[in-house]
Amino acid sequence: MSLPQVNPQDPPCPASQQDLRTQLHQRLDQAIDDCLHGHPRASFLLGEAALRGHLAALGLLLLRLFLLARHQDLDLKPYRQRGFRLADGYAQRDLHTTCGLLRYGRAYLIPPEGQKGPGVHPLDAELGLTRDSYSPRLISWFCRLCTRLSFRCSAELGEMFLGWAPAPSTIEEWALGLGRPAYVWLSSGPLPEGDGEVLVIECDGKAAPTATEEELSKRRRPRAKGTKAGPCNCQRHRGRACRQAHGHKRRRKRGDKSKNGRSATLVVMYTLQRGEDGRLHGPCNKKVFASFSCRKKVLQWAREQATRRGFGPDTGKVVQLVVDGEVCLEKQLRQLFPGAIRTLDIRHAQEKLWEVGRQVHKEGSEELAAWVEPLQELLCRGEVDELLRRLGALRWSGPGSKAKRRKRDGAVGYLQKRQGLMDYGRWREQDLVLASGQVEGAARHVVGQRLDQSGMRWVVERAEAVLLLRCLEVNGDWDSFFTWSEQQRQEDLRAGKVVQIRSQAPNQLPQLNPKSEKERRSREQARAQARAKAAA
Numbered sequence: 001m002s003l004p005q006v007n008p009q010d011p012p013c014p015a016s017q018q019d020l021r022t023q024l025h026q027r028l029d030q031a032i033d034d035c036l037h038g039h040p041r042a043s044f045l046l047g048e049a050a051l052r053g054h055l056a057a058l059g060l061l062l063l064r065l066f067l068l069a070r071h072q073d074l075d076l077k078p079y080r081q082r083g084f085r086l087a088d089g090y091a092q093r094d095l096h097t098t099c100g101l102l103r104y105g106r107a108y109l110i111p112p113e114g115q116k117g118p119g120v121h122p123l124d125a126e127l128g129l130t131r132d133s134y135s136p137r138l139i140s141w142f143c144r145l146c147t148r149l150s151f152r153c154s155a156e157l158g159e160m161f162l163g164w165a166p167a168p169s170t171i172e173e174w175a176l177g178l179g180r181p182a183y184v185w186l187s188s189g190p191l192p193e194g195d196g197e198v199l200v201i202e203c204d205g206k207a208a209p210t211a212t213e214e215e216l217s218k219r220r221r222p223r224a225k226g227t228k229a230g231p232c233n234c235q236r237h238r239g240r241a242c243r244q245a246h247g248h249k250r251r252r253k254r255g256d257k258s259k260n261g262r263s264a265t266l267v268v269m270y271t272l273q274r275g276e277d278g279r280l281h282g283p284c285n286k287k288v289f290a291s292f293s294c295r296k297k298v299l300q301w302a303r304e305q306a307t308r309r310g311f312g313p314d315t316g317k318v319v320q321l322v323v324d325g326e327v328c329l330e331k332q333l334r335q336l337f338p339g340a341i342r343t344l345d346i347r348h349a350q351e352k353l354w355e356v357g358r359q360v361h362k363e364g365s366e367e368l369a370a371w372v373e374p375l376q377e378l379l380c381r382g383e384v385d386e387l388l389r390r391l392g393a394l395r396w397s398g399p400g401s402k403a404k405r406r407k408r409d410g411a412v413g414y415l416q417k418r419q420g421l422m423d424y425g426r427w428r429e430q431d432l433v434l435a436s437g438q439v440e441g442a443a444r445h446v447v448g449q450r451l452d453q454s455g456m457r458w459v460v461e462r463a464e465a466v467l468l469l470r471c472l473e474v475n476g477d478w479d480s481f482f483t484w485s486e487q488q489r490q491e492d493l494r495a496g497k498v499v500q501i502r503s504q505a506p507n508q509l510p511q512l513n514p515k516s517e518k519e520r521r522s523r524e525q526a527r528a529q530a531r532a533k534a535a536a
Contacts, residue, residue, distance in 0.1 A: 020065040027058055059099030067104040071123055076107060079122055083112030087119060097135045118498050125493035128486050131500040139501060140482045142171045143178055147470040177503040179465025181485045182472055183510055187301060191308055192285035196271030198318045199311040201302055202439035203329060207261030208451035210458050262460050264447050264467060265298040266290040268439040269305060280431045288442050288471050292460050293509040303336040322436045324348055325418055344421035345436040349379055352411040356391060359404040382425030388412055446470055461506030
Protein backbone atom coordinates (compact mmCIF):
# COMPACT_ATOMS: atom_id res chain seq x y z
CA MET A 1 0.00 0.00 0.00
CA SER A 2 1.49 3.35 -1.04
CA LEU A 3 1.71 6.19 1.44
CA PRO A 4 -0.37 9.40 1.03
CA GLN A 5 0.98 12.04 -1.32
CA VAL A 6 0.08 15.63 -2.06
CA ASN A 7 -2.48 16.48 -4.68
CA PRO A 8 -0.97 19.00 -7.16
CA GLN A 9 -4.38 20.69 -7.45
CA ASP A 10 -4.73 21.27 -3.71
CA PRO A 11 -3.46 24.50 -2.16
CA PRO A 12 0.26 24.17 -1.29
CA CYS A 13 -0.29 24.84 2.39
CA PRO A 14 -3.14 26.12 4.60
CA ALA A 15 -3.31 29.82 5.25
CA SER A 16 -3.25 29.41 9.01
CA GLN A 17 -2.30 26.95 11.71
CA GLN A 18 -5.93 26.74 12.75
CA ASP A 19 -6.89 25.25 9.37
CA LEU A 20 -4.34 22.50 9.86
CA ARG A 21 -5.50 21.84 13.40
CA THR A 22 -9.03 21.44 12.07
CA GLN A 23 -7.88 18.99 9.39
CA LEU A 24 -5.95 17.02 12.00
CA HIS A 25 -9.01 16.68 14.24
CA GLN A 26 -11.16 15.64 11.27
CA ARG A 27 -8.62 13.05 10.17
CA LEU A 28 -8.31 11.69 13.67
CA ASP A 29 -12.10 11.41 13.95
CA GLN A 30 -12.14 9.50 10.65
CA ALA A 31 -9.52 7.09 11.97
CA ILE A 32 -11.52 6.55 15.19
CA ASP A 33 -14.75 5.98 13.26
CA ASP A 34 -12.97 3.57 10.94
CA CYS A 35 -11.72 1.56 13.90
CA LEU A 36 -15.17 1.45 15.52
CA HIS A 37 -17.51 1.04 12.56
CA GLY A 38 -15.53 0.78 9.34
CA HIS A 39 -14.71 -2.96 9.28
CA PRO A 40 -16.90 -4.86 11.73
CA ARG A 41 -15.81 -8.27 10.39
CA ALA A 42 -12.31 -7.43 9.23
CA SER A 43 -9.33 -9.40 10.48
CA PHE A 44 -6.54 -7.75 12.41
CA LEU A 45 -4.37 -7.88 9.27
CA LEU A 46 -6.83 -5.75 7.28
CA GLY A 47 -7.54 -3.45 10.21
CA GLU A 48 -3.87 -2.75 10.78
CA ALA A 49 -3.34 -2.06 7.07
CA ALA A 50 -6.19 0.46 7.04
CA LEU A 51 -4.89 2.11 10.19
CA ARG A 52 -1.47 2.55 8.64
CA GLY A 53 -2.95 4.83 5.98
CA HIS A 54 -4.61 6.99 8.62
CA LEU A 55 -1.37 7.24 10.62
CA ALA A 56 0.61 8.24 7.53
CA ALA A 57 -1.96 10.92 6.65
CA LEU A 58 -1.87 12.24 10.22
CA GLY A 59 1.91 12.28 10.06
CA LEU A 60 1.84 14.36 6.88
CA LEU A 61 -0.55 16.87 8.45
CA LEU A 62 1.61 17.15 11.55
CA LEU A 63 4.73 17.70 9.44
CA ARG A 64 2.94 20.39 7.44
CA LEU A 65 1.90 22.06 10.69
CA PHE A 66 5.50 21.92 11.93
CA LEU A 67 6.84 23.45 8.69
CA LEU A 68 4.18 26.16 8.65
CA ALA A 69 4.90 27.14 12.24
CA ARG A 70 8.64 27.34 11.56
CA HIS A 71 7.99 29.35 8.40
CA GLN A 72 5.84 31.89 10.22
CA ASP A 73 8.23 32.21 13.18
CA LEU A 74 11.39 32.56 11.08
CA ASP A 75 13.22 35.88 11.50
CA LEU A 76 14.66 37.20 8.21
CA LYS A 77 16.40 40.23 9.78
CA PRO A 78 19.90 38.63 9.82
CA TYR A 79 19.61 37.93 6.10
CA ARG A 80 18.26 41.43 5.33
CA GLN A 81 21.17 42.95 7.25
CA ARG A 82 23.52 41.08 4.92
CA GLY A 83 21.78 42.64 1.94
CA PHE A 84 19.60 39.72 0.83
CA ARG A 85 16.31 40.66 -0.86
CA LEU A 86 13.00 38.83 -0.75
CA ALA A 87 12.17 37.30 -4.15
CA ASP A 88 9.33 34.94 -3.18
CA GLY A 89 7.51 34.88 0.11
CA TYR A 90 6.26 31.31 -0.28
CA ALA A 91 8.30 29.26 -2.76
CA GLN A 92 6.83 25.77 -2.99
CA ARG A 93 8.80 22.56 -2.74
CA ASP A 94 8.10 18.82 -2.64
CA LEU A 95 9.81 16.82 0.09
CA HIS A 96 9.91 13.04 0.61
CA THR A 97 9.44 12.15 4.27
CA THR A 98 8.95 9.01 6.32
CA CYS A 99 5.18 9.62 6.15
CA GLY A 100 5.06 10.23 2.40
CA LEU A 101 5.42 13.08 -0.06
CA LEU A 102 4.36 16.55 1.09
CA ARG A 103 4.49 20.06 -0.31
CA TYR A 104 5.47 23.08 1.76
CA GLY A 105 6.51 26.67 1.20
CA ARG A 106 9.32 28.89 2.42
CA ALA A 107 10.78 32.32 1.75
CA TYR A 108 13.34 32.67 -1.06
CA LEU A 109 15.99 35.41 -0.85
CA ILE A 110 18.39 36.56 -3.55
CA PRO A 111 21.81 38.21 -3.09
CA PRO A 112 22.24 41.99 -2.97
CA GLU A 113 22.30 43.97 -6.17
CA GLY A 114 25.55 43.63 -8.06
CA GLN A 115 26.55 40.50 -6.18
CA LYS A 116 26.53 37.12 -7.90
CA GLY A 117 25.70 33.86 -6.26
CA PRO A 118 22.82 31.51 -5.53
CA GLY A 119 19.77 32.51 -3.56
CA VAL A 120 19.02 31.09 -0.14
CA HIS A 121 16.04 29.53 1.59
CA PRO A 122 16.42 30.51 5.27
CA LEU A 123 13.91 27.91 6.45
CA ASP A 124 15.78 25.09 4.71
CA ALA A 125 19.01 26.35 6.24
CA GLU A 126 17.52 26.38 9.75
CA LEU A 127 16.00 22.90 9.33
CA GLY A 128 19.04 21.35 7.60
CA LEU A 129 17.14 20.44 4.41
CA THR A 130 19.54 19.98 1.51
CA ARG A 131 18.78 19.89 -2.22
CA ASP A 132 18.26 16.13 -2.11
CA SER A 133 14.43 16.51 -1.81
CA TYR A 134 14.48 13.83 0.89
CA SER A 135 14.30 14.26 4.64
CA PRO A 136 17.56 13.63 6.53
CA ARG A 137 15.99 10.73 8.39
CA LEU A 138 15.13 8.92 5.17
CA ILE A 139 18.65 9.44 3.84
CA SER A 140 20.07 8.08 7.09
CA TRP A 141 17.82 5.01 6.94
CA PHE A 142 18.70 4.01 3.40
CA CYS A 143 22.41 4.73 3.78
CA ARG A 144 22.47 2.65 6.93
CA LEU A 145 20.73 -0.16 5.07
CA CYS A 146 23.27 -0.07 2.24
CA THR A 147 26.10 -0.67 4.72
CA ARG A 148 24.69 -4.16 5.24
CA LEU A 149 22.88 -4.93 1.96
CA SER A 150 23.35 -4.16 -1.71
CA PHE A 151 21.88 -0.94 -3.06
CA ARG A 152 19.14 -2.83 -4.86
CA CYS A 153 18.18 -4.86 -1.77
CA SER A 154 18.11 -1.65 0.27
CA ALA A 155 15.65 -0.11 -2.17
CA GLU A 156 13.50 -3.26 -2.19
CA LEU A 157 13.37 -3.37 1.61
CA GLY A 158 12.40 0.29 1.71
CA GLU A 159 9.58 -0.37 -0.71
CA MET A 160 8.47 -3.33 1.38
CA PHE A 161 8.13 -1.36 4.61
CA LEU A 162 7.45 2.20 3.43
CA GLY A 163 5.44 1.43 0.31
CA TRP A 164 7.94 3.27 -1.90
CA ALA A 165 11.72 3.74 -2.12
CA PRO A 166 14.33 5.79 -3.98
CA ALA A 167 16.22 4.23 -6.88
CA PRO A 168 19.29 2.09 -6.08
CA SER A 169 21.47 4.62 -7.93
CA THR A 170 20.18 7.37 -5.60
CA ILE A 171 21.13 5.33 -2.52
CA GLU A 172 24.60 4.74 -3.97
CA GLU A 173 25.08 8.46 -4.59
CA TRP A 174 24.05 9.22 -1.01
CA ALA A 175 26.65 6.73 0.21
CA LEU A 176 29.30 8.41 -1.93
CA GLY A 177 28.35 11.79 -0.51
CA LEU A 178 28.46 10.60 3.11
CA GLY A 179 31.76 8.77 2.58
CA ARG A 180 33.71 12.03 2.64
CA PRO A 181 32.78 13.17 6.17
CA ALA A 182 32.95 9.53 7.34
CA TYR A 183 36.77 9.49 7.25
CA VAL A 184 36.91 12.80 9.13
CA TRP A 185 34.65 11.39 11.86
CA LEU A 186 36.64 8.16 12.14
CA SER A 187 39.86 10.16 12.49
CA SER A 188 38.77 13.02 14.75
CA GLY A 189 35.46 11.98 16.31
CA PRO A 190 34.85 11.94 20.07
CA LEU A 191 36.96 9.51 22.05
CA PRO A 192 35.38 6.64 23.98
CA GLU A 193 35.17 6.88 27.74
CA GLY A 194 36.36 4.35 30.29
CA ASP A 195 39.40 2.95 28.48
CA GLY A 196 41.38 0.14 30.07
CA GLU A 197 45.03 -0.14 31.05
CA VAL A 198 46.28 -2.17 28.08
CA LEU A 199 45.84 -1.13 24.44
CA VAL A 200 45.63 -3.97 21.90
CA ILE A 201 45.93 -3.36 18.15
CA GLU A 202 45.28 -6.17 15.67
CA CYS A 203 45.99 -5.77 11.94
CA ASP A 204 45.08 -7.86 8.91
CA GLY A 205 43.96 -7.55 5.30
CA LYS A 206 41.01 -8.70 3.19
CA ALA A 207 40.57 -8.39 -0.58
CA ALA A 208 37.39 -7.30 -2.35
CA PRO A 209 36.71 -8.06 -6.05
CA THR A 210 37.27 -5.08 -8.34
CA ALA A 211 36.26 -4.46 -11.93
CA THR A 212 38.88 -4.84 -14.65
CA GLU A 213 39.47 -2.18 -17.29
CA GLU A 214 37.57 -4.33 -19.79
CA GLU A 215 34.55 -4.52 -17.48
CA LEU A 216 34.68 -0.77 -16.81
CA SER A 217 34.78 0.03 -20.52
CA LYS A 218 31.63 -2.06 -21.02
CA ARG A 219 29.88 -0.26 -18.15
CA ARG A 220 30.78 3.20 -19.40
CA ARG A 221 29.99 2.83 -23.07
CA PRO A 222 26.56 3.92 -24.37
CA ARG A 223 23.81 1.40 -23.76
CA ALA A 224 22.38 -0.24 -26.87
CA LYS A 225 18.65 -0.21 -27.43
CA GLY A 226 16.64 -3.26 -26.44
CA THR A 227 16.94 -6.23 -28.77
CA LYS A 228 13.66 -7.67 -29.94
CA ALA A 229 13.22 -11.36 -30.61
CA GLY A 230 10.29 -11.98 -32.88
CA PRO A 231 6.68 -10.96 -32.33
CA CYS A 232 6.43 -12.42 -28.79
CA ASN A 233 9.33 -10.38 -27.30
CA CYS A 234 9.14 -12.41 -24.07
CA GLN A 235 11.93 -12.32 -21.52
CA ARG A 236 13.27 -15.75 -22.45
CA HIS A 237 13.69 -15.09 -26.17
CA ARG A 238 14.77 -11.49 -25.63
CA GLY A 239 17.56 -12.61 -23.31
CA ARG A 240 18.74 -15.19 -25.82
CA ALA A 241 18.85 -12.55 -28.57
CA CYS A 242 20.83 -10.19 -26.31
CA ARG A 243 23.42 -12.87 -25.57
CA GLN A 244 23.85 -13.54 -29.26
CA ALA A 245 24.22 -9.83 -29.99
CA HIS A 246 26.84 -9.27 -27.25
CA GLY A 247 28.74 -12.46 -27.97
CA HIS A 248 29.69 -15.28 -25.64
CA LYS A 249 31.81 -14.65 -22.55
CA ARG A 250 35.38 -15.80 -22.66
CA ARG A 251 35.78 -19.03 -20.72
CA ARG A 252 38.22 -19.04 -17.87
CA LYS A 253 41.12 -21.41 -17.83
CA ARG A 254 40.96 -24.37 -15.52
CA GLY A 255 41.79 -23.34 -11.95
CA ASP A 256 41.56 -19.62 -12.70
CA LYS A 257 39.53 -18.14 -9.83
CA SER A 258 41.04 -14.66 -9.83
CA LYS A 259 38.66 -11.91 -8.78
CA ASN A 260 41.06 -9.02 -9.50
CA GLY A 261 41.02 -8.33 -5.78
CA ARG A 262 42.16 -5.14 -4.07
CA SER A 263 43.20 -5.63 -0.47
CA ALA A 264 41.78 -3.47 2.30
CA THR A 265 43.84 -3.05 5.47
CA LEU A 266 41.92 -3.53 8.71
CA VAL A 267 42.81 -2.29 12.18
CA VAL A 268 40.93 -3.36 15.31
CA MET A 269 41.78 -1.31 18.38
CA TYR A 270 40.49 -1.97 21.89
CA THR A 271 41.63 -1.91 25.51
CA LEU A 272 41.72 -4.41 28.35
CA GLN A 273 40.80 -3.51 31.93
CA ARG A 274 42.38 -5.33 34.88
CA GLY A 275 39.74 -6.51 37.32
CA GLU A 276 39.76 -7.28 41.00
CA ASP A 277 40.73 -10.88 40.21
CA GLY A 278 43.97 -9.65 38.64
CA ARG A 279 42.99 -10.70 35.13
CA LEU A 280 42.50 -8.51 32.08
CA HIS A 281 38.90 -8.20 30.91
CA GLY A 282 37.49 -6.82 27.68
CA PRO A 283 37.51 -5.88 24.93
CA CYS A 284 36.58 -2.33 25.95
CA ASN A 285 35.70 0.40 23.43
CA LYS A 286 36.52 -1.70 20.39
CA LYS A 287 36.83 0.30 17.17
CA VAL A 288 37.24 -1.08 13.66
CA PHE A 289 38.83 0.87 10.83
CA ALA A 290 39.37 -0.34 7.26
CA SER A 291 40.48 1.35 4.08
CA PHE A 292 41.68 0.55 0.56
CA SER A 293 44.32 3.27 0.94
CA CYS A 294 47.99 2.40 1.23
CA ARG A 295 48.94 0.40 4.30
CA LYS A 296 51.17 3.16 5.68
CA LYS A 297 48.19 5.51 5.83
CA VAL A 298 46.05 2.98 7.71
CA LEU A 299 48.83 2.24 10.21
CA GLN A 300 49.42 5.96 10.61
CA TRP A 301 45.72 6.25 11.51
CA ALA A 302 46.29 3.58 14.19
CA ARG A 303 49.25 5.54 15.57
CA GLU A 304 47.24 8.77 15.74
CA GLN A 305 44.25 7.11 17.42
CA ALA A 306 46.46 5.37 19.98
CA THR A 307 47.98 8.74 20.87
CA ARG A 308 44.53 10.34 21.15
CA ARG A 309 43.44 7.57 23.52
CA GLY A 310 46.38 8.22 25.86
CA PHE A 311 48.89 5.68 24.53
CA GLY A 312 51.46 7.99 22.91
CA PRO A 313 54.91 6.98 21.60
CA ASP A 314 56.51 7.61 25.01
CA THR A 315 53.74 6.12 27.13
CA GLY A 316 54.51 3.90 30.08
CA LYS A 317 51.33 1.89 29.53
CA VAL A 318 51.28 -1.51 27.87
CA VAL A 319 50.61 -1.54 24.11
CA GLN A 320 50.34 -4.90 22.36
CA LEU A 321 50.40 -5.46 18.59
CA VAL A 322 49.03 -8.75 17.25
CA VAL A 323 49.94 -9.57 13.64
CA ASP A 324 49.62 -12.50 11.27
CA GLY A 325 53.34 -12.96 10.60
CA GLU A 326 53.73 -10.72 7.55
CA VAL A 327 57.25 -9.31 7.85
CA CYS A 328 56.55 -6.01 6.09
CA LEU A 329 53.52 -5.30 8.30
CA GLU A 330 55.43 -6.11 11.48
CA LYS A 331 58.32 -3.86 10.43
CA GLN A 332 56.06 -0.86 9.79
CA LEU A 333 54.30 -1.35 13.13
CA ARG A 334 57.65 -1.62 14.91
CA GLN A 335 58.63 1.80 13.57
CA LEU A 336 55.35 3.42 14.61
CA PHE A 337 55.15 1.66 18.03
CA PRO A 338 58.79 1.22 19.12
CA GLY A 339 58.01 0.23 22.72
CA ALA A 340 55.04 -2.05 22.08
CA ILE A 341 54.82 -5.81 22.63
CA ARG A 342 54.75 -7.46 19.20
CA THR A 343 52.96 -10.80 19.08
CA LEU A 344 52.58 -13.36 16.32
CA ASP A 345 49.10 -14.84 16.18
CA ILE A 346 49.57 -18.20 17.85
CA ARG A 347 47.20 -19.84 15.37
CA HIS A 348 49.63 -19.15 12.52
CA ALA A 349 52.45 -20.78 14.45
CA GLN A 350 50.26 -23.79 15.31
CA GLU A 351 49.31 -24.18 11.65
CA LYS A 352 52.99 -24.66 10.77
CA LEU A 353 53.18 -27.50 13.29
CA TRP A 354 50.18 -29.20 11.72
CA GLU A 355 51.71 -28.84 8.25
CA VAL A 356 54.82 -30.69 9.40
CA GLY A 357 52.74 -33.25 11.28
CA ARG A 358 50.79 -34.12 8.12
CA GLN A 359 54.10 -35.25 6.62
CA VAL A 360 54.44 -37.77 9.46
CA HIS A 361 50.87 -39.01 10.02
CA LYS A 362 47.65 -39.13 8.06
CA GLU A 363 45.47 -36.03 8.16
CA GLY A 364 42.61 -36.32 10.64
CA SER A 365 44.11 -39.28 12.47
CA GLU A 366 44.51 -39.59 16.23
CA GLU A 367 48.23 -40.19 15.74
CA LEU A 368 48.58 -36.77 14.11
CA ALA A 369 46.81 -35.02 17.02
CA ALA A 370 48.96 -36.91 19.53
CA TRP A 371 52.14 -35.92 17.62
CA VAL A 372 51.23 -32.20 17.48
CA GLU A 373 49.98 -31.88 21.08
CA PRO A 374 53.40 -31.88 22.89
CA LEU A 375 54.77 -29.43 20.33
CA GLN A 376 51.83 -27.09 20.93
CA GLU A 377 52.50 -27.28 24.67
CA LEU A 378 56.09 -26.17 24.06
CA LEU A 379 54.79 -23.33 21.93
CA CYS A 380 52.30 -22.17 24.56
CA ARG A 381 55.02 -22.21 27.24
CA GLY A 382 57.24 -20.08 25.00
CA GLU A 383 59.97 -22.75 24.72
CA VAL A 384 60.62 -21.98 21.06
CA ASP A 385 64.27 -23.15 21.12
CA GLU A 386 63.27 -26.65 22.20
CA LEU A 387 60.44 -26.65 19.65
CA LEU A 388 62.83 -25.77 16.82
CA ARG A 389 65.31 -28.41 18.00
CA ARG A 390 62.64 -31.12 17.82
CA LEU A 391 61.48 -30.02 14.39
CA GLY A 392 65.05 -29.86 13.10
CA ALA A 393 65.70 -33.40 14.39
CA LEU A 394 63.11 -34.90 12.06
CA ARG A 395 64.70 -37.09 9.38
CA TRP A 396 63.17 -38.72 6.31
CA SER A 397 64.53 -41.00 3.65
CA GLY A 398 63.08 -42.77 0.66
CA PRO A 399 60.54 -41.65 -1.93
CA GLY A 400 58.88 -38.31 -1.22
CA SER A 401 61.38 -37.36 1.46
CA LYS A 402 62.52 -34.25 -0.43
CA ALA A 403 59.03 -32.69 -0.30
CA LYS A 404 58.76 -33.57 3.41
CA ARG A 405 62.10 -31.93 4.17
CA ARG A 406 61.01 -28.86 2.25
CA LYS A 407 57.89 -28.56 4.43
CA ARG A 408 59.96 -29.03 7.60
CA ASP A 409 62.59 -26.47 6.58
CA GLY A 410 59.86 -23.99 5.60
CA ALA A 411 58.18 -24.29 9.01
CA VAL A 412 61.50 -24.03 10.87
CA GLY A 413 62.53 -20.97 8.84
CA TYR A 414 59.15 -19.31 9.40
CA LEU A 415 59.31 -19.81 13.19
CA GLN A 416 62.99 -18.85 13.50
CA LYS A 417 62.41 -15.59 11.68
CA ARG A 418 59.59 -14.67 14.08
CA GLN A 419 61.03 -16.11 17.28
CA GLY A 420 61.04 -12.71 18.96
CA LEU A 421 57.26 -12.54 18.52
CA MET A 422 56.54 -15.85 20.26
CA ASP A 423 57.17 -15.35 23.98
CA TYR A 424 53.78 -16.89 24.69
CA GLY A 425 54.66 -18.22 28.14
CA ARG A 426 55.38 -14.78 29.60
CA TRP A 427 52.38 -13.23 27.86
CA ARG A 428 50.06 -15.92 29.19
CA GLU A 429 51.25 -15.12 32.71
CA GLN A 430 50.39 -11.45 32.08
CA ASP A 431 47.02 -12.50 30.60
CA LEU A 432 47.73 -10.73 27.30
CA VAL A 433 46.26 -11.54 23.87
CA LEU A 434 47.76 -14.45 21.92
CA ALA A 435 45.50 -14.67 18.84
CA SER A 436 44.09 -12.13 16.38
CA GLY A 437 40.52 -13.39 16.50
CA GLN A 438 39.03 -9.88 16.65
CA VAL A 439 40.53 -8.71 13.36
CA GLU A 440 39.94 -12.06 11.66
CA GLY A 441 36.25 -11.75 12.49
CA ALA A 442 36.23 -8.12 11.35
CA ALA A 443 37.73 -9.11 8.00
CA ARG A 444 34.87 -11.53 7.37
CA HIS A 445 32.13 -9.31 8.80
CA VAL A 446 33.16 -5.82 7.67
CA VAL A 447 34.65 -6.58 4.24
CA GLY A 448 33.56 -10.09 3.30
CA GLN A 449 29.84 -9.94 4.05
CA ARG A 450 29.30 -6.64 2.22
CA LEU A 451 31.97 -6.24 -0.46
CA ASP A 452 32.94 -9.81 -1.35
CA GLN A 453 29.65 -11.31 -2.49
CA SER A 454 28.78 -13.21 -5.66
CA GLY A 455 28.72 -11.09 -8.80
CA MET A 456 30.17 -7.96 -7.17
CA ARG A 457 32.83 -6.01 -9.06
CA TRP A 458 33.74 -2.76 -7.34
CA VAL A 459 35.43 0.46 -8.33
CA VAL A 460 37.89 0.94 -5.48
CA GLU A 461 36.99 4.57 -4.73
CA ARG A 462 33.27 3.70 -4.58
CA ALA A 463 33.92 0.68 -2.38
CA GLU A 464 35.91 2.94 -0.04
CA ALA A 465 32.81 5.01 0.78
CA VAL A 466 30.72 1.93 1.61
CA LEU A 467 33.57 0.47 3.65
CA LEU A 468 33.97 3.59 5.80
CA LEU A 469 30.22 3.82 6.41
CA ARG A 470 30.14 0.13 7.33
CA CYS A 471 32.88 0.73 9.91
CA LEU A 472 30.71 3.43 11.48
CA GLU A 473 27.71 1.10 11.59
CA VAL A 474 29.72 -1.81 13.04
CA ASN A 475 31.28 0.47 15.68
CA GLY A 476 27.82 1.65 16.77
CA ASP A 477 28.60 5.28 15.86
CA TRP A 478 26.05 5.79 13.08
CA ASP A 479 23.62 8.05 14.95
CA SER A 480 26.42 10.18 16.39
CA PHE A 481 28.11 10.48 13.00
CA PHE A 482 24.94 11.44 11.14
CA THR A 483 24.03 14.04 13.77
CA TRP A 484 27.52 15.54 13.49
CA SER A 485 27.43 15.57 9.68
CA GLU A 486 23.96 17.14 9.81
CA GLN A 487 25.36 19.97 11.93
CA GLN A 488 28.14 20.52 9.39
CA ARG A 489 25.61 20.76 6.57
CA GLN A 490 23.48 23.19 8.55
CA GLU A 491 26.48 25.48 9.04
CA ASP A 492 27.14 25.44 5.29
CA LEU A 493 23.47 26.17 4.55
CA ARG A 494 23.41 29.11 6.94
CA ALA A 495 26.53 30.45 5.23
CA GLY A 496 24.60 30.54 1.94
CA LYS A 497 26.32 27.54 0.33
CA VAL A 498 24.63 25.05 -1.99
CA VAL A 499 24.52 21.74 -0.13
CA GLN A 500 23.58 18.35 -1.53
CA ILE A 501 24.47 14.95 -0.10
CA ARG A 502 24.10 13.08 -3.38
CA SER A 503 27.33 12.82 -5.33
CA GLN A 504 28.37 10.94 -8.45
CA ALA A 505 32.07 11.53 -7.88
CA PRO A 506 33.79 8.65 -6.05
CA ASN A 507 35.85 9.25 -2.93
CA GLN A 508 39.54 9.92 -3.13
CA LEU A 509 41.49 7.43 -1.04
CA PRO A 510 43.13 8.91 2.07
CA GLN A 511 46.69 9.98 1.29
CA LEU A 512 49.78 10.28 3.44
CA ASN A 513 50.66 13.74 4.68
CA PRO A 514 54.07 14.47 3.10
CA LYS A 515 55.04 16.86 5.89
CA SER A 516 54.22 14.48 8.74
CA GLU A 517 55.91 11.59 6.90
CA LYS A 518 59.06 13.69 6.48
CA GLU A 519 59.03 14.62 10.16
CA ARG A 520 58.59 10.96 11.15
CA ARG A 521 61.60 9.91 9.07
CA SER A 522 63.67 12.70 10.60
CA ARG A 523 62.79 11.48 14.10
CA GLU A 524 63.69 7.91 13.15
CA GLN A 525 67.08 9.02 11.79
CA ALA A 526 67.77 11.03 14.95
CA ARG A 527 66.92 8.03 17.14
CA ALA A 528 69.13 5.75 15.04
CA GLN A 529 72.04 8.18 15.35
CA ALA A 530 71.51 8.43 19.10
CA ARG A 531 71.52 4.64 19.48
CA ALA A 532 74.66 4.31 17.36
CA LYS A 533 76.38 7.00 19.43
CA ALA A 534 75.38 5.32 22.69
CA ALA A 535 76.63 1.94 21.43
CA ALA A 536 79.97 3.44 20.43
